Amino acid sequence: MDAMLFPMSSVLLCTDDGTITGNAERAEAHAGKGKLHRAFSVFVFRNNGAELLIQKRSKEKPLFPLIWANTCCSHLREGEEVVAAGEQRLKEEFGFTCALQKGPSFVYRAEDPGKRGSEYEYDTLLAGHLTGDASLSPDPKEVAEWKWLSLKELESEMRRAPLEFAPWFYLGLAIILKSPLARA
Numbered sequence: 001m002d003a004m005l006f007p008m009s010s011v012l013l014c015t016d017d018g019t020i021t022g023n024a025e026r027a028e029a030h031a032g033k034g035k036l037h038r039a040f041s042v043f044v045f046r047n048n049g050a051e052l053l054i055q056k057r058s059k060e061k062p063l064f065p066l067i068w069a070n071t072c073c074s075h076l077r078e079g080e081e082v083v084a085a086g087e088q089r090l091k092e093e094f095g096f097t098c099a100l101q102k103g104p105s106f107v108y109r110a111e112d113p114g115k116r117g118s119e120y121e122y123d124t125l126l127a128g129h130l131t132g133d134a135s136l137s138p139d140p141k142e143v144a145e146w147k148w149l150s151l152k153e154l155e156s157e158m159r160r161a162p163l164e165f166a167p168w169f170y171l172g173l174a175i176i177l178k179s180p181l182a183r184a
Helices: 026-030 082-094 151-160 167-178
Strands: 010-014 020-025 037-046 051-057 072-075 100-111 118-130 143-150
Touching (some): 010 026, 020 026, 026 118, 037 167, 082 118, 082 143, 100 167, 118 167, 143 151, 151 167
Parallel strands (some): 037 118
Antiparallel strands (some): 010 020, 037 051, 037 072, 100 118
């Protein structure tokens, strides 16, 4: 996998319980079947958990470009705490932040349909709630499109066009909706 595709130089390798075991170049961690590494997925809700902000990943993303996903995703960097990292990346990707709470973690592996590599991540879920509208200014290198959807609309769209949504989004959404973090 081309290292030029990945702007952040390294990710934190880990065991299946999230214990950090070292570092790897980001491109190396995503090549072939991938190497298990730490990541997080942010879900921002509004209207008492009735709506979720989702994004279509930029065409510049090396894996899963132009696929709909949760509000924000990224990798944990050395020395970062996951909630602070999620709030920072939310600001970098969307131009706003909100208080996030840490939820459950899960491991998944997903091969990019374009055969560009794989995601193999220990993914920690983070949830936040907006009480009003945030001024969104997405970074076009990260976000191609965005929209707020009611959970009912989202479920309908995911059934109608399942390949238009990221594999980790299905898994994370099911977990977060069962947790108390989905409700304000």
